[in-house]
Amino acid sequence: MILVTGGAGFIGSNMLADLEAAGAGPLVLCDWLGTGEKWRNVSKRRIAEFVRPEDLPRWLEGRQGVEAVIHLGAISATTERDADLLIERNIRTTVRLWDWCTAARVPLLYASSAASYGARETDLADDEAPAALAALAPLNAYGWSKAATDRILLDRARAGEAPALWAGLRFFNVYGPNEYHKENMMSVVTRFFSPLSRGETVELFKSDRPGIADGQQSRDFVYVKDCTAAMLAMLERPVPSGLYNLGTGVARSFADLVAALGRALGREPEIRYIPLPVALEGRYQYRTEAQMAKLRRAGIDMPFRDIEAGVADYVETHLSTMDPYR
Numbered sequence: 001m002i003l004v005t006g007g008a009g010f011i012g013s014n015m016l017a018d019l020e021a022a023g024a025g026p027l028v029l030c031d032w033l034g035t036g037e038k039w040r041n042v043s044k045r046r047i048a049e050f051v052r053p054e055d056l057p058r059w060l061e062g063r064q065g066v067e068a069v070i071h072l073g074a075i076s077a078t079t080e081r082d083a084d085l086l087i088e089r090n091i092r093t094t095v096r097l098w099d100w101c102t103a104a105r106v107p108l109l110y111a112s113s114a115a116s117y118g119a120r121e122t123d124l125a126d127d128e129a130p131a132a133l134a135a136l137a138p139l140n141a142y143g144w145s146k147a148a149t150d151r152i153l154l155d156r157a158r159a160g161e162a163p164a165l166w167a168g169l170r171f172f173n174v175y176g177p178n179e180y181h182k183e184n185m186m187s188v189v190t191r192f193f194s195p196l197s198r199g200e201t202v203e204l205f206k207s208d209r210p211g212i213a214d215g216q217q218s219r220d221f222v223y224v225k226d227c228t229a230a231m232l233a234m235l236e237r238p239v240p241s242g243l244y245n246l247g248t249g250v251a252r253s254f255a256d257l258v259a260a261l262g263r264a265l266g267r268e269p270e271i272r273y274i275p276l277p278v279a280l281e282g283r284y285q286y287r288t289e290a291q292m293a294k295l296r297r298a299g300i301d302m303p304f305r306d307i308e309a310g311v312a313d314y315v316e317t318h319l320s321t322m323d324p325y326r
Contacts, residue, residue, distance in 0.1 A: 001025065001026045001027070001028055001048065001049075001065055001066055001067060002019060002024055002025060002026075002027055002028065002066070002067055002068050002069075002070065003028045003030060003051075003066055003068070003069045003070070004016055004019070004027065004028070004029055004030065004070045004072065005030040005031065005053070005056070005069070005070070005071045005072055005073030005097070006030070006031055006071070006072035006073030006074060006111075007027075007028075007029035007030060007031050007042065007047075007072070007073075008029060008031040008032075008033050008038050008039065008041050008042050009031065009038075009041070009072060009073070009076070009178075009181075010041075010076075010174070010176075010178055010179040010181075010182060010224065011072050011111070011171070011174065011224060011227060011228065012029075012031065012070075012072040012073070013041035013042050013045070013178045013326065014176065014177065014178060014224045014225065014227075014228045014326060015070055015072065015228045015231060015232075016029065016042060016045050016047075017044075017045065017228070017326050018225075018228045018229060018231075018232050019232065020045055020046055022232060022236075024067075025046075025048065026048030026049070027045065027046065027047055027048055028047070028048060028049045028050075028051060029042060029045075029047045029049070029050050029051070030050075030051040030052070030053055030056050030059075030073060031053065031073060032052065032053060036181060037180065037181060038181045040180075040325045041178040041181070041325060041326075043325065044325070044326070053073060053093075057096065060100050063104075066104065066106050067106070067107075068106060068107045068108070068109070068235055069097060069100075069101055069106055069107070069108045069109070070108075070109045070110075070231065071093075071094060071097050071108060071109065071110040071111065072110075072111045073089075073093070074089055074090045074093070074094070074111060075089045075090055075142065075145075076142070076182075076185065077142065077185055078115060078140050078142045078143070078185070079140070079142075079184075079185075080140075080141060080142055081141060082141075083141050083144075083145075086141050086142060086144075086145040087145065090142075090145035090146065090149060091145055091148055091149050091152070094110055094149050094153070095149070095152055095153070097110070098110070098153055098156065098162075098163065098166070099161075101163035101166070102156075102161055102162055102163050105163070105164045106163060106164070107163055107164055107165035107166065107235065107238070108163045108165070108166045108167075109166070109167050109169060109231055109234060109235070110149075110153075110166070110167075110168055110169070111146075111168075111169055111171060112146050112149065112150050112168040112169055112170045112171075112243060113142070113143060113146040113170055113171055114170050114171060114172045114173075114220075114245070114247070114288060114290065115138055115139070115140070115142055115143030115146060116136050116138055116143055116146050116147040116150065116170060117136060117138075117143075117170075117288070118136060118137040118138045118139050118143060119137065119139055119283070119285055120136075120137070121285060121286060121287040121288065122287075123291075124245065124288060124289060124290055124291055125245075125291045125294075126170055126242070126243045126244055126245045126291065126294050126295075127243075128154055128242055128243050130154075133147070133150065133151050133154065139283050139285075149168075150168055150243060153166075153168065154243075157241070162241065163241075165238050165239075165241055166241045166242075167234055167239065167241060167242065167243075167244055168242070168243045168244070169227075169231065169244055169246050170243060170244065170245045170246060170290070171222070171227060171246050171247075172219070172220040172221075172222050172245070172246065172247035172248075172288060172290050173187070173219040173220060173221045173222065173247075173288070174187070174222055174223075174224050174227055174246075175187035175188070175189045175190065175221060175222075175223065175224065175310070175311075175314065176189075176223050176224030176225060176310070176314055176318075176326075177224070177314065177317075177318040177319075177324060177325060177326040178224075178325055178326050179224075180324075187221075188254065188257055188258070189257065189261055189311055189314060190319070192258060192261055192269075193261065193265075193315070193319045196258075196261055196262060196265055196267060196269050197265055197267070199267065199270075200270075201270040201271065201272050202258060202269065202270070202271055202272070203271070203272050203273070203274050204254050204255065204258070204271055204272075204273055204274070205217065205254075205273070205274060205275070205276045205280075205284075206273045206274060206275055206276060207286075208275075208276055208281075209286055212286055214255075214273040215253060215254050215255030215258075215271060215273065216253045216254075216255060217253065217254055217284075217285075217286045217287070218251040218252055218253045218254070218256075218286070218287045218288070218289075219251065219252070219254070219285075219287075219288050220247035220248055220249070220250065220251055220252075220288050220289050220290045221248070221252055221257055221307050221310070222246060222247045222248050222290075222304060222310075223304070223305050223309075223310030223313070223314070225305075225310075225313070226248075226302070226304045226305055226310070227246050229302060230246060230295070230300050230302060230304075231246075233300050233302060234298075234300065237299055237300075239295075239298035239299060239300065240298055242294070244294060244295050244298070245290035245291060245292055245294070245295065246290070246295070247288075247289070247290025247292065247304070248290070248292075248304040248305075248306065249289065249290055249291070249292035249304070250289065250306065251287050251288060251289035252306070252307050255271065256307060257307050257311070258271060260307045260308045260311040260312070261311050261315070263308070263312075264311050264312045264314075264315035264316070265315065292304075
């Protein structure tokens with residue numbers, strides 16, 4: 001069986017779709033679904049067992065037959081300010097799963113984050129050296145919680161206390177199906193689809209940096225289906241354990257992303273540029289681009305779609321259908 005924590009979330013539900021398509025399983029989902037529409041993310045999946053996060057330690061106790069743990073359950077909101085909650089949900093929960101996988105000799109993939117890099121705009125390398133980790137300066141408590149987790153786990157690995165196979169995945173700007181429940185944390189593609197399909201104007205931040213035009217702030221936008229395909233490949237052809245960036249390796253501007261969405265919709269998008277909020281002044285990244293050489297050296301050489309191909313698939317296969325859930 002394969003355990004997926006955060007399995008009803010954005011990346012987790014897409015991972016379950018890929019696992020099911022590959023014939024893996026039985027699949028065990030650990031998550032809170034609550035009273036909203038999050039259940040729709042997994043309504044098409046064949047789930048063998050559901051486990052509430054608070055029941056997971058008891059469920060794991062003495063458990064046999066777990067082939068892999070994919071740990072994607074965490075607070076993912078970059079706006080979360082409760083550091084104690086982040087410590088419990090993002091750090092301690094991951095460490096406890098690491099220790100269980102170490103004892104049980106079970107492979108573990110877990111979600112780290114590109115937010116660990118903080119304001120850095122160059123040299124975004126998935127470097128595990130203690131000096132490189134110490135030099136990270138996350139911009140928010142969420143990014144700090146992910147960086148702190150990586151350091152704790154790498155210390156354990158250096159001490160010989162690690163799962164048989166493990167990978168910490170630094171996701172960059174992921175977009176794709178099953179993110180409606182994320183509300184204000186949804187990707188630009190998902191947030192802008194409805195207004196652009198109605199011919200409405202969308203808003204992007206003005207640039208306050210000399211030499212960078214409005215809308216030319218850039219990110220490494222990566223399609224969720226490519227992320228989960230890479231994760232599945234890591235399990236199928238075991239890679240060297242370590243931290244790995246998951247992005248396309250190419251930075252693209254927000255204006256390019258909106259243009260790609262307009263083309264997928266057959267519309268010329270109208271953009272209004274608004275001032276950067278005061279709260280983001282001095283804390284806003286103008287560029288992110290994943291260095292992907294390490295993943296390629298590990299043998300995961302599948303292509304990652306550019307934003308034109310990724311957005312086109314997302315719009316055609318999901319957003320424009322009567323059932324946008326994967």
